[in-house]
Amino acid sequence: MNIPNTITWARVLLTAVIVFLILKGFFLFAFALFLVAAISDYFDGYFARKLNQVTNFGKIFDQMSDKIFITSILIAFVELNLVPSWIVIVIVFRDTLVTTVRMAALVSNQVIAANYFGKLKTVSQMIWIVVLFLKSIGYNVYMVDDILAYVVVFFTIASGILYLGQNIRVLKG
Template sequence: MACDKKTSVHHSVVFNIPNTISWLRIVATALIVLFLYLKMNVLAFVLFLLASVSDCFDGYIARKTGQVTNLGKVLDQMSDKILITSVLVIFTEKGLTPGWLVVAMVFRDTLVSIVRIMASEGGKIVAANYLGKLKTVSQMVLVIGLFLQILGFSQLRFINSVLVYVTMFFTVLSGIVYIYQNREHLNR
């Protein structure tokens, strides 16, 4: 979840501490997927929790230490998308969540990425907005609920069904608002 605040930006640092945290979230995603396929669900869940919590720290550390980079602003958001979408694809394959949710998420993220690319061609890096952050939190909460369901908390099935629609709501709403707020970049 990228920073919305004005902070000095370094343009060329690939492996500072905050960016490394985001890179590690991507590596963790591969391990989570592997653990899920190996039915090592507890290990996958613990690693997902760690990866999700790391999302709170990369941007914070970047701002507090003056290590904000354009790459970091993009990498943080991309690592969230890779983490959440990868796990939800597996949960869809297992029949725990509907495929249309993943399709909607990928469609929304693709549109937002197109806007970001067009903005960057104009020399602007567009940070996530508040609704985008709520979208990410709702997606992470859904994934946590689904993990708990496969770990034996079957009573969460109804709550997870509701969370699917909450997640869909924030996914669609945040995409619409993001594109509307950045519509000037679509005319390039």
């Protein structure tokens, strides 16, 4: 296993610890680990390119680890009534459609990399989670968390529509 994929695996494992800490009310520790895991998302890609260790598995697994990471944390916040469940449903719905298209492409030996709009979606979700953590540890974030929730929904839906449009050939079978 190469360095980038090891970093990605570590992010997946950290996700379980972060969710456990959130559900037990240890928000500050969970937040610190979230920041480490979020930064690792940059470094796995950086090292993959820098060390020439870009693999098809890494392209797919990095994207899936982001979905596991973000969705799991948001579900934990839903459990604590800090996030409306309908937003997580929108995220899961979009991610499931996109993953289905990626799997269909794999059957034809195609690997579809993330697009720029998808990266904006992920960044907006991570920024929203940072604000949710700040709120959970006592900071008054006013309405920033609510505004960011709608920004996340916008980027989630828009990136899904764009992704499906860019990969219509896969959908046609």
